[in-house]
Amino acid sequence: xxxxxxxxxxxxxxxxxxxxxxxxxxxxxxxxxxxxxxxxxxxxxxxxxxxxxxxxxxxxxxxxxxxxxxxxxxxxxxxxxxxxxxxxxxxxxxxxxxxxxxxxxxxxxxxxxxxxxxxxxxxxxxxxxxxxxxxxxxxxxxxxxxxxxxxxxxxxxxxxx
Amino acid sequence: xxxxxxxxxxxxxxxxxxxxxxxxxxxxxxxxxxxxxxxxxxxxxxxxxxxxxxxxxxxxxxxxxxxxxxxxxxxxxxxxxxxxxxxxxxxxxxxxxxxxxxxxxxxxxxxxxxxxxxxxxxxxxxxxxxxxxxxxxxxxxxxxxxxxxxxxxxxxxxxxxxxxxxxxxxxxxxxxxxxxxxxxxxxxxxxxxxxxxxxxxxxxxxxxxxxxxxxxxxxxxxxxxxxxxxxxxxxxxxxxxxxxxxxxxxxxxxxxxxxxxxxxxxxxxxxxxxxxxxxxxxxxxxxxxxxxxxxxxxxxxxxxxxxxxxxxxxxxxxxxxxxxxxxxxxxxxxxxxxxxxxxxxxxxxxxxxxxxxxxxxxxxxxxxxxxxxxxxxxxxxxxxxxxxxxxxxxxxxxxxxxxxxxxxxxxxxxxxxxxxxxx
Numbered sequence: 001x002x003x004x005x006x007x008x009x010x011x012x013x014x015x016x017x018x019x020x021x022x023x024x025x026x027x028x029x030x031x032x033x034x035x036x037x038x039x040x041x042x043x044x045x046x047x048x049x050x051x052x053x054x055x056x057x058x059x060x061x062x063x064x065x066x067x068x069x070x071x072x073x074x075x076x077x078x079x080x081x082x083x084x085x086x087x088x089x090x091x092x093x094x095x096x097x098x099x100x101x102x103x104x105x106x107x108x109x110x111x112x113x114x115x116x117x118x119x120x121x122x123x124x125x126x127x128x129x130x131x132x133x134x135x136x137x138x139x140x141x142x143x144x145x146x147x148x149x150x151x152x153x154x155x156x157x158x159x160x161x
Numbered sequence: 162x163x164x165x166x167x168x169x170x171x172x173x174x175x176x177x178x179x180x181x182x183x184x185x186x187x188x189x190x191x192x193x194x195x196x197x198x199x200x201x202x203x204x205x206x207x208x209x210x211x212x213x214x215x216x217x218x219x220x221x222x223x224x225x226x227x228x229x230x231x232x233x234x235x236x237x238x239x240x241x242x243x244x245x246x247x248x249x250x251x252x253x254x255x256x257x258x259x260x261x262x263x264x265x266x267x268x269x270x271x272x273x274x275x276x277x278x279x280x281x282x283x284x285x286x287x288x289x290x291x292x293x294x295x296x297x298x299x300x301x302x303x304x305x306x307x308x309x310x311x312x313x314x315x316x317x318x319x320x321x322x323x324x325x326x327x328x329x330x331x332x333x334x335x336x337x338x339x340x341x342x343x344x345x346x347x348x349x350x351x352x353x354x355x356x357x358x359x360x361x362x363x364x365x366x367x368x369x370x371x372x373x374x375x376x377x378x379x380x381x382x383x384x385x386x387x388x389x390x391x392x393x394x395x396x397x398x399x400x401x402x403x404x405x406x407x408x409x410x411x412x413x414x415x416x417x418x419x420x421x422x423x424x425x426x427x428x429x430x431x432x433x434x435x436x437x438x439x440x441x442x443x444x445x446x447x448x449x450x451x452x453x454x455x456x457x458x459x460x461x462x463x464x465x466x467x468x469x470x471x472x473x474x475x476x477x478x479x480x481x482x483x484x485x486x487x488x489x490x491x492x493x494x495x496x497x498x499x500x501x502x503x504x505x506x507x508x509x510x511x512x513x514x515x516x517x518x519x520x521x522x523x524x525x526x527x528x529x530x531x532x533x534x535x536x537x538x539x540x541x542x543x544x545x546x547x548x549x550x551x552x553x554x555x556x557x558x559x560x561x562x563x564x565x566x567x568x569x570x571x572x573x574x575x576x577x578x579x580x581x582x583x584x
Contacts, residue, residue: 108185
């Protein structure tokens with residue numbers, strides 16, 4: 001197996017920055033690992049599409065924390081939904097299992113127990129149901145809406161406009 | 162009209178990502194995404210993992226209402242679900258036995274179920290698994306609590322099953338043995354709350370075994386790959402008496418075929434069980450991978466039990482961590498005999514070269530406990546810490562014990578001894 005002379009792999013992000021990362025970190029990126037394994041000769045630089053340098057910064061942060069056994073300290077709270085979504089797509093592209101689960105859990109946490117109106121607004125989802133459709137589905141799935149720990153549906157009055 | 166601000170950030174993510182997100186939401190929230198928008202209407206319905214836990218039922222004290230609500234929720238959900246269901250779990254709910262569960266199992270058996278975890282609440286009847294359950298050919302993991310299993314004669318086992326966990330499950334001894342031996346890929350087995358079971362385990366791929374309950378007898382036949390073993394065994398008095406009369410050596414019958422063992426945990430009457438039967442002298446088997454031994458409720462007034470512990474320790478050259486908990490009662494005037502036992506069984510050249518950590522709890526200070534500590538300190542050149550936690554509160558007794566311990570030669574210059582008194 002051809003191996004590079006050093007233990008660092010060079011990754012080039014979409015915005016042109018080159019990151020030299022440890023082999024162990026590159027191994028957690030299954031996409032990158034596949035590229036390395038398929039290459040016959042030494043690879044000098046691996047381009048990673050859809051991944052920007054600010055994503056790599058966070059990936060490296062997460063890696064450092066998880067190596068130190070502190071992966072629970074990693075937080076994406078400061079990212080807004082747009083940034084979180086982009087990061088999630090980048091990590092999905094790189095096929096990094098652990099970090100992917102952390103990010104999908106972060107998205108799930110932002111959705112949990114929130115009212116439908118809140119979720120729509122927060123993620124920019126357009127309600128394209130007609131009022132009749134909405135009422136019908138709501139009624140049909142009524143069994144899923146019982147529970148006093150869920151925020152009330154604020155936008156249900158608006159449906160009657 | 163729409164009161165959305167900015168572009169839709171989430172609806173166009175690949176379905177695989179959406180599913181991963183939905184699986185990490187409590188199931189009720191996942192279903193509620195159906196009214197977000199047209200695109201979202203059925204996104205929840207193809208998720209392959211369904212987990213029903215304490216988050217999915219109303220916070221209310223009326224047990225019947227809760228039961229009704231949970232049953233309705235699960236039934237409706239399954240009815241609207243589309244596609245395969247790989248994981249189905251009902252845990253930490255107050256779900257009692259009811260006929261609806263039969264339909265759920267039937268539905269799952271037709272939808273490629275792989276991981277099934279059904280834990281019913283205390284206090285109700287056990288649920289008898291329907292015959293369609295035995296047709297779940299793709300099952301890889303099964304956990305049941307408070308159920309009844311009665312496999313039909315035609316049942317040939319679960320050919321893909323890797324993990325089996327039965328807790329308070331009614332099943333005949335023949336059926337459980339047959340179930341274990343007919344699942345060739347079984348790697349992890351846990352049986353708890355069993356009564357009066359005589360069990361022979363035949364599982365060539367088994368790595369992890371956990372047994373808890375009242376066993377009459379346990380035999381491990383053909384478990385060469387076993388790596389972790391934990392046994393909490395109750396022996397009623399009449400069983401113990403009956404066993405004393407037999408001459409087969411339980412130690413060998415039980416631990417004779419597990420050379421790859423890495424971790425051994427024994428609780429309650431386990432040491433006593435192993436001590437029954439003829440002593441076959443030094444073991445021919447060596448446990449080269451055994452790094453952790455934990456034995457609880459060891460009676461240091463029973464020479465045979467001490468011998469079991471010693472045999473284990475001296476047959477494990479790579480032992481790193483030892484935890485022994487005693488159960489001796491200190492009688493008023495203890496004159497212990499049998500000190501020649503130690504000279505005989507612990508040759509001065511025995512070395513526990515890798516032993517680093519020793520924890521001794523429930524130490525009542527009986528003479529043989531003291532001798533045991535002396536043995537450990539004298540034979541472990543790599544020892545780093547030894548913690549001793551006495552079981553008695555009497556200061557005088559504790560002091561007496563400490564004075565004895567101080568005398569002992571330590572093979573390790575690094576050894577730190579902690580005598581931990583509960584205050």
